[in-house]
Amino acid sequence: DEGSAVAKEARRLVDEDDFADLSSVGFDTPADAREDSHMLAHNEVVVAATDGLFDNVRVEEVERLAERFMQAINSKKQGAKSSHTADLFGGLAYSVAAQAVANYIQNDLRSPFAERAKLAGYNFSGGKPDDVTVMLAWVRETARVHAEEQIREMQPKL
Numbered sequence: 001d002e003g004s005a006v007a008k009e010a011r012r013l014v015d016e017d018d019f020a021d022l023s024s025v026g027f028d029t030p031a032d033a034r035e036d037s038h039m040l041a042h043n044e045v046v047v048a049a050t051d052g053l054f055d056n057v058r059v060e061e062v063e064r065l066a067e068r069f070m071q072a073i074n075s076k077k078q079g080a081k082s083s084h085t086a087d088l089f090g091g092l093a094y095s096v097a098a099q100a101v102a103n104y105i106q107n108d109l110r111s112p113f114a115e116r117a118k119l120a121g122y123n124f125s126g127g128k129p130d131d132v133t134v135m136l137a138w139v140r141e142t143a144r145v146h147a148e149e150q151i152r153e154m155q156p157k158l
Helices: 002-015 019-025 059-075 082-104 112-119 143-154
Strands: 045-049 134-138
Touching: 045 059, 045 082, 059 082, 082 134
Parallel strands: none
Antiparallel strands: 045 134
């Protein structure tokens, strides 16, 4: 499943952060940005976000939130208006960012940042206050796929 592969890659990238190097600099620079490419499939959701999200929310938590919203979108497909879908995606972006903020104000949280800090020899607990930017993309194929879905739905069930 490509979606799982992309999420697995996201976990790998977050886990590979060179915490010791970033902590010596004290901040991230544009040189710390990553570029990657993935094959995506119809109906997948891409979550691109700043480290303010991934320092405070585990990739698995983001996946669970995205899955819930996709279920809501798929259950509303029949007769759903594009504004309804946009509202759901706005809700997903808000929920993901709000989870990061809720996590970074907790002093006793074992955040992803705190776990990486501990591995690098630092004593840190709780979330890491930071700015949070979340961008979503919903991968959709051409109208051909939509037509094929409608044809399958019209076929009588055996």
